[in-house]
Every structure is written in C-alpha cells, then in structure tokens.
Amino acid sequence: MMLIELQSAAVHFGAKHALTGIDLAVTRGERIAIVGANGSGKSTLLRALHGLVPLAEGRRQVGGVPRIAMVFQRPFMLRLTVHANVELGLMLQGMPRRQRRERAMRALERVGLAGESQRIARVLSSGQQQRVALARAWALQPDVLLLDEPTASLDPTAKREVEALIGEFAAQGITVLMSSHNLGQVKRLAGRVVYLEHGRMLADVSTEHFFNGPLPEAATLFLKAELPWT
Template structure:
C-alpha cells in the first residue's frame, strides 16, 4: 500500500468551547483528488488548515511522510502583497532560499502557466478577482508542492473565471499533484475529485469515491445534503 503523504489520526480541533473538528481520520496519498463537502460550519476550512499544520490539534496526531512533503494552500480570498504579480510569486521562492536568477525564471514560468505573463509587472491588488485567484495558484505552483490545498477556490468568481481556475486545477492534477479542495459546487466536485469526504458539525460521515458519493448509499445526513434538504440548526 502507498504510504500517505500526510494524515490525521483521531484529530480534533477546538476554538475555545467550540469543537470544530471531532475525531478525524484522513490520509492523503500521492496523486489523489479529494473534495471536502458539507454545509457552512461543517469544518471544511478547519480540516484543510489542520492537514497543512496551520492550526494546532487539541487531540490526535498529524503525521507526514519522510522526507516531509511540501504543502501549499490557496485561500478563498487570497492575500495579495502590495507588490507586482511577479514579486508576489517570487517571495515564496525567496523564503525557500532559491537563488535570485532562478526565482525570476520560475516566477515567470508560473505566471505564464496561469495566463498572467502579461500582468507580471502590474500591482497584484489591482488585478480582477479571477486574476488574483490565478495568481494565487501561480504562487502555489511555483513552489512545486506535493500537496495543494484549496479552500473554495472559485467562490465569488464569475462563470468564465471559474472555468479558467478549474482548468488550471485539472492541469495540476494531471501532472500528478495531490489535491484536496473544499467546495459547495457539486458539479465542480464531480469534475475535479476522485474521492469525496462529507463533513457535518466537525465529524466525517463519509469518505468514498466520487461515483459512490453521487450514486451509492450514503449516511442519511449526506443524502439530505445532496437533495438540498439538510435542515437548519
């Protein structure tokens, strides 16, 4: 069996009295495309951050393969520095101590990869929302991560920008990059994921292949979610 790149074992995360994740067991294997689904507040964003190691676990373990895999995360509203698009990409490479000439070359390749080469010298914060999301993907791609974590990567984008971002994500997975994304867009989940994890109130109620999630038997809560009948708390 292939060793997981990164995994959580009996992982829980608390924010004060709120239990955001409750006893999660989840492993990511190289080349997987995992989608996290569930209602708002179900724990999707917290699970992404826990997998990355950005939030401490109140219980359980986070384990990584050796040598440690490189992870990158793209947030729903990516933060852009008051710098050019190229400099936004180069900064992450500088933190990896990549030599200046290599940083410039890698950054330009990353911008070309996402269709932003012509915007290299523009201040990142004046770019459109769709361009900023593509720039965030360029920053992530540039560091050549083993695992790319995406939190609602197309939320609030217009249909054209959504198609562009989805196409980039599909290209990354075709290169063998492991992807885990949260999404409310079930069509997007069908198009991009090979495996679906359903969360509710911080608990993981289903972890199944995508075809099974949309066509096989599921826990009642997940079935109601798919039908749009999940009751309000």
C-alpha cells in the same frame, strides 16, 4: 504512498469543537473534495492537514517531507507587482535570485498572466488574483495543493479557467484537496469525496459512490439541498 494522515484528530477554538475524531489518510496523486454545509469544518480540516492549526487531540503524521501549498478562499495579495507576489515564496525558501525570477515567470505563464507580471496585484480582478495565488502555489512545486473554495464568488468564465488549472496541476501528479460547495465541480475534479457535518466526518467515499451510492442520511439530504438549518 501516504503523504499526510490525521488520526483521531480534533481541533478546538475555545469552547467550539471545530473538528472531532477525524481519521483521514491522503496518498500521492489523489484528488479529494471536502464538502459539507457552512460551518461543517471544511476550512479547518484543510488547515489541520497543512499543520496550520494545533490539534487538541489525535495526531498528524506526514510521509517523508511533502511540500505543501495552500490557496485560501480570499488570497492575500501584497502591495507589490504580480511577479513579486509569486517570487516572494521562492525567496523565503532561499532560492537564488535569478532562478526564482525565472520560476515565477514560468508560473505566471502557466496561469496565463505573464502579460500582467508588472501590474500591482491588488488591482487585478478576483479571478486573476485567484490565478496569481495558484501560480504562487505552483511555483513552490508542491506535492500537496490545498484549495479552500477555489472558485467561490468568481464569474463562470473565471471558474472555468481556475478549474482547468486545477485539473492540469492534478494531471502533473500534484495531490489536490479542495473544499467546495459546487457539486458539479466536485464531479468534474475529484476522485474521492469527504463529507463533514458539525466537525465530524460522516462519509469518505469515491466520487461515484458519493453521487450514486448509499450515504448517511445527512449527506443524502445535503445532496438534495434539504439539510435543515441548525
């Protein structure tokens, strides 16, 4: 079942063309990694899929009314407790108070942070804050989870914890799209890889093909860490 589709999509920020001619269809249950050099358009593509940035050209279509949640590279924590940070999104959805409190606690249990529920979220470590952000997203019970560099700047232990959570969410049937520079992570978590360069999609293939099959020259150089600076 198609959940989100971009057709000939373009995003412009003033004179800068952040995305050009993007055709991408996301179906239920997929695990998609978006890769490319810095500035290639990965974060913008995630935002375009969510509908957070307007399209200068093309169309965005959704199948049914999918619930979409996004976790940003540096998740914003309010000056509230961990529990309140998770509960807020449910409150904005209009969920009754008792139900949202229970759902928020279940989400924190899911990410191993129930014991931190009454701490102020901003004092937590980066890895813990990322887990709070994942709990906040999971509590919304999304059909699609968008992750922008979910383990950037985390230590190895925190990366393993976050990767394990992402894998568990995908196993529940949540469709996962994530941008990542970590090619090992892409191999572990993704079934499909989209490669971007200068806002254009040069490859959209299975993970097996991306690492073992023929690719456009730029994607091959990227894999070899030989892509020249521009």
